[in-house]
Amino acid sequence: DAKTTQPNSMESNEEEPVHLPCNHSTISGTDYIHWYRQLPSQGPEYVIHGLTSNVNNRMASLAIAEDRKSSTLILHRATLRDAAVYYCILRDYTDKLIFGTGTRLQVFP
Amino acid sequence: ETGVTQSPTHLIKTRGQQVTLRCSSQSGHNTVSWYQQALGQGPQFIFQYYREEENGRGNFPPRFSGLQFPNYSSELNVNALELDDSALYLCASSLTGTGFGKLFFGSGTQLSVL
Numbered sequence: 644d645a646k647t648t649q650p651n652s653m654e655s656n657e658e659e660p661v662h663l664p665c666n667h668s669t670i671s672g673t674d675y676i677h678w679y680r681q682l683p684s685q686g687p688e689y690v691i692h693g694l695t696s697n698v699n700n701r702m703a704s705l706a707i708a709e710d711r712k713s714s715t716l717i718l719h720r721a722t723l724r725d726a727a728v729y730y731c732i733l734r735d736y737t738d739k740l741i742f743g744t745g746t747r748l749q750v751f752p
Numbered sequence: 753e754t755g756v757t758q759s760p761t762h763l764i765k766t767r768g769q770q771v772t773l774r775c776s777s778q779s780g781h782n783t784v785s786w787y788q789q790a791l792g793q794g795p796q797f798i799f800q801y802y803r804e805e806e807n808g809r810g811n812f813p814p815r816f817s818g819l820q821f822p823n824y825s826s827e828l829n830v831n832a833l834e835l836d837d838s839a840l841y842l843c844a845s846s847l848t849g850t851g852f853g854k855l856f857f858g859s860g861t862q863l864s865v866l
Binding site: 684685687689730737740741744 | 807842854
């Protein structure tokens with residue numbers, strides 16, 4: 644199973660953009676890059692996913708390197724409700740998500 | 753609100769006992785997967801069911817078993833409980849064939865084994 648590497652923790656101030664990095668040097672050509680986040684006392688929540696091209700949705704943007712060995716989740720304006728653990732996951736055709744320990748994002752007012 | 757509900761929310765058992773956890777998938781979803789999350793760790797994949805058949809399993813012993821019912825609700829059974837089984841158990845549902853779409857997770861069942 645392909646692995647991802649993320650920083651253990653990051654901090655941001657409210658209203659500022661946040662860039663959460665992820666390295667996945669062993670990604671295969673068919674792996675999709677998924678991001679989930681887990682708020683306290685809740686199950687993981689889907690954020691965004693992509694294959695090769697950058698992706699945008701109402702929650703965030705996903706920037707994927709040209710060689711696909713790394714990606715960055717971008718929260719354009721962090722809010723206190725964005726404080727969570729963010730997981731970068733490589734997904735094959737199954738629902739078997741391989742979670743790492745993720746990045747704990749703290750957002751300060 | 754994901755539409756995935758799990759019961760019970762909390763459970764306390766003693767070592768050696770058996771436990772059954774339940775999950776109601778989001779309407780229309782035909783695939784359910786179960787995850788174990790130890791404190792401070794990311795969720796670990798236990799197994800996946802598609803149309804009532806197990807079609808994927810993680811590195812968990814046979815005493816972890818499951819069922820998926822025709823209405824796509826699901827159960828996770830754990831026999832001969834061990835102290836290390838204490839964890840948050842998460843259920844996720846999805847619609848297979850939607851092109852690597854999203855999984856919807858419930859809030860989990862917190863199991864404590866004493």
